[in-house]
Amino acid sequence: MLWSRVxxxxxxxxxxxxxxxxHKLLIRAxxxxxxxxxxxxxxxxxxxxxxxxEGIVREEMNGTGAQxxxxxxxxxxxxxxxxxxxxxxxxxMFQFEDRRGSEVGLGMTHExxxxxxxxxxxxxxxxxxxxxxxxTKFRDEPRPKSGLLRVREFTMKDSYSMDVDEAGLDHSxxxxxxxxxxxxxxxxxxxxxxxxxxxxxxxxxxxxxxxRTDAGEDxxxxxxxxxxxxxxxxxxxxxxxxxxxxxxxxxxxxxxPNIRTIEDLATMEGGAPAGEQIKTLVYSxxxxxxxxxxxxxxxxxxxxxxxxxxxxxxxxxxxDEIQAALGSRPGSLGAVGAGxxxxxxxxxxxxxxGMVTGANEDGFHLRGVDIDRDIEVKGWLDLREVRxxxxxxxxxxxxxxxxxxxxxxxxxxGTVYSEAMxxxxxDKNGKxxxxxxxxxxxxxxxxxxxxxxxxxxxxxxxxPVNVAPFEVVISVIKPKDVACLETAQRVxxxxxxxxxxxxxxxxxxxxxxxxxxxxxxGIPYRVTVGPKGLExxxxxxxxxxxxxxxxxxxxHAAVSIVEAxxxxxx
RNA sequence: CGGGCCGUGGCGCAGCUUGGUAGCGCGCUUGACUGGGGGUCAAGAGGUCGCGGGUUCGAAUCCCGCCGGCCCGACCA
Numbered sequence: 001m002l003w004s005r006v007x008x009x010x011x012x013x014x015x016x017x018x019x020x021x022x023h024k025l026l027i028r029a030x031x032x033x034x035x036x037x038x039x040x041x042x043x044x045x046x047x048x049x050x051x052x053x054e055g056i057v058r059e060e061m062n063g064t065g066a067q068x069x070x071x072x073x074x075x076x077x078x079x080x081x082x083x084x085x086x087x088x089x090x091x092x093m094f095q096f097e098d099r100r101g102s103e104v105g106l107g108m109t110h111e112x113x114x115x116x117x118x119x120x121x122x123x124x125x126x127x128x129x130x131x132x133x134x135x136t137k138f139r140d141e142p143r144p145k146s147g148l149l150r151v152r153e154f155t156m157k158d159s160y161s162m163d164v165d166e167a168g169l170d171h172s173x174x175x176x177x178x179x180x181x182x183x184x185x186x187x188x189x190x191x192x193x194x195x196x197x198x199x200x201x202x203x204x205x206x207x208x209x210x211x212r213t214d215a216g217e218d219x220x221x222x223x224x225x226x227x228x229x230x231x232x233x234x235x236x237x238x239x240x241x242x243x244x245x246x247x248x249x250x251x252x253x254x255x256x257p258n259i260r261t262i263e264d265l266a267t268m269e270g271g272a273p274a275g276e277q278i279k280t281l282v283y284s285x286x287x288x289x290x291x292x293x294x295x296x297x298x299x300x301x302x303x304x305x306x307x308x309x310x311x312x313x314x315x316x317x318x319x320d321e322i323q324a325a326l327g328s329r330p331g332s333l334g335a336v337g338a339g340x341x342x343x344x345x346x347x348x349x350x351x352x353x354g355m356v357t358g359a360n361e362d363g364f365h366l367r368g369v370d371i372d373r374d375i376e377v378k379g380w381l382d383l384r385e386v387r388x389x390x391x392x393x394x395x396x397x398x399x400x401x402x403x404x405x406x407x408x409x410x411x412x413x414g415t416v417y418s419e420a421m422x423x424x425x426x427d428k429n430g431k432x433x434x435x436x437x438x439x440x441x442x443x444x445x446x447x448x449x450x451x452x453x454x455x456x457x458x459x460x461x462x463x464p465v466n467v468a469p470f471e472v473v474i475s476v477i478k479p480k481d482v483a484c485l486e487t488a489q490r491v492x493x494x495x496x497x498x499x500x501x502x503x504x505x506x507x508x509x510x511x512x513x514x515x516x517x518x519x520x521x522g523i524p525y526r527v528t529v530g531p532k533g534l535e536x537x538x539x540x541x542x543x544x545x546x547x548x549x550x551x552x553x554x555x556h557a558a559v560s561i562v563e564a565x566x567x568x569x570x
Numbered sequence: 571c572g573g574g575c576c577g578u579g580g581c582g583c584a585g586c587u588u589g590g591u592a593g594c595g596c597g598c599u600u601g602a603c604u605g606g607g608g609g610u611c612a613a614g615a616g617g618u619c620g621c622g623g624g625u626u627c628g629a630a631u632c633c634c635g636c637c638g639g640c641c642c643g644a645c646c647a
Contacts, residue, residue, distance in 0.1 A: 009581095011580090011596095012597075013583095013596075014581095015582090016583090016640085017576085017640045017641090019640080034639090036638080037640090092645080109647090137647075139647085141645080141646075142644085143643095143644095143645080145641080150646080150647090151647095155647095156647055158647085199646070200645095200646085208647095217646085218646095303645095408647070409646085441647050443646095443647030444647085447647085477605065477606060478604095478605055478606095480605090509608090510604080510605060510607085511607065512608050512609080513607085513608050514607090515608085516607065517608085519607090530606055540606090
């Protein structure tokens with residue numbers, strides 16, 4: 001490839017509306033352009049990288065014996081109705097009518113379609129099966145952001161395993177887990193596998209592969225000592241010590257004019273520290289009003305609540321609903337004497353005495369509340385957000401907490417989809433059993449951006465050789481100098497013959513411009529061919545990552561360069 | 571969905587308060603000099619000022635409505 005002939009629109013300035021490093025660099029270095037919110041066009045450089053990532057994922061998938069498919073993006077409503085997800089997915093799924101008035105949706109994942117195909121499996125003898133594809137997924141995200149990190153249309157490699165029983169699923173899951181580990185190693189991503197919530201996928205267990213970076217949106221709690229790691233949506237810790245103020249024979253009402261928040265009450269004369277308050281949240285769960293109690297200094301993890309109550313819909317109650325249920329406005333809510341209303345409490349509150357909580361009367365609170373004595377808790381659940389330094393629930397060592405980007409998510413689905421789609425086989429005993437499924441997703445474009453997030457410096461991107469758009473760039477210092485250009489061309493051809501991805505920067509630009517562009521684009525090796533070197537019969541090889549350079553005799557240059565590149569390919 | 575910011579040549583911005591000539595830097599084109607980290611000089615090209623309506627003799631500027639984008643909070647590869 002000649003640089004002068006490839007469309008590489010680099011920019012000198014960062015785009016004004018980009019925040020994330022990968023977003024800025026991918027735009028500036030000419031890898032992509034935005035079309036609309038959460039939708040990007042990949043330019044030749046971007047496509048080359050995407051193609052390489054796909055290649056690595058494909059190799060590893062094929063290595064596990066998985067078979068590649070290509071499913072449609074356009075799905076009929078009917079098949080999504082069978083799993084119950086047509087409405088469950090809500091606004092996140094693009095749904096519309098075709099010209100005949102039939103309702104269709106754009107695929108945001110493919111459990112339904114693959115399970116539908118799996119209904120043609122007849123016998124346990126055909127199992128296990130492992131099916132995958134690279135496909136465009138459409139998700140109408142409420143808030144696309146950070147360039148490729150969170151978009152509405154993206155490429156995903158999704159795979160699905162079909163086994164006859166749970167033991168089979170466990171094995172398929174393990175096989176995928178290991179394949180993903182190898183994939184991330186080859187992509188140059190240092191990921192950590194964490195326990196996660198299954199969310200709208202359903203199923204019994206799921207694991208996320210996380211890249212530690214502030215560009216991410218998830219929080220992870222991890223234990224250095226024993227290796228425990230979990231998404232905040234799932235993470236637990238040793239219960240904190242009991243808390244509470246002075247106990248009283250019975251709750252005592254006291255005036256708290258204009259006190260609306262935990263913070264207000266904590267700073268008020270005669271109030272109580274946040275840890276000695278009971279936070280009362282009101283939720284509408286499947287249209288039923290439920291009180292959710294936490295310690296005042298704890299934060300509710302809504303996903304934990306959702307996972308535990310197995311509800312279809314869950315949302316904070318409106319002010320009107322709260323008023324109707326409790327007779328008070330937010331700020332003075334409490335569960336004492338809540339009567340028929342269902343009360344769920346966080347485990348950390350168990351046994352707490354001498355607590356302060358709202359009196360369900362505007363401007364009044366209760367003190368001396370003993371949870372066990374004064375509140376009828378119908379369900380105890382772990383609902384609170386873990387905090388850094390708390391004891392690991394497995395080994396007791398202090399938990400570390402950090403921000404992560406989710407680069408893959410794998411699920412043990414069980415039989416939810418196979419039952420809905422009628423994917424059943426006869427087992428050894430001639431009995432019909434639903435196929436036990438797993439699903440495994442890795443966002444290709446997100447991984448592309450993730451690599452940039454963890455491989456860059458002040459000059460631009462620093463691609464690992466495995467995924468670099470080009471492995472080598474040959475920069476011609478003085479293209480008008482015949483000796484320069486011809487030498488560069490000879491090296492270029494020699495590298496091409498040996499299968500190296502090389503681009504020849506033949507542009508009639510000053511050297512500085514080419515160097516800056518090469519660094520910005522992030523090509524791992526640069527070969528500089530200029531008059532100074534030629535006088536001594538050498539060209540210069542420079543490593544993008546370290547900046548180290550070495551002179552190579554022209555006659556043997558190609559061989560040395562090939563060696564260096566192959567050494568880094570994995 | 572709630573809150574904040576923004577929309578002016580390809581990119582980054584000024585102009586708007588106080589209506590009247592659309593401007594700067596970079597990039598782009600042509601030529602010359604130049605050539606080891608975004609070079610210099612000269613001559614050029616390029617803009618429905620997001621869209622619609624209103625006020626006005628006159629709107630990038632004032633008013634109303636809409637659209638689009640970014641960021642912060644609730645959702646996921």
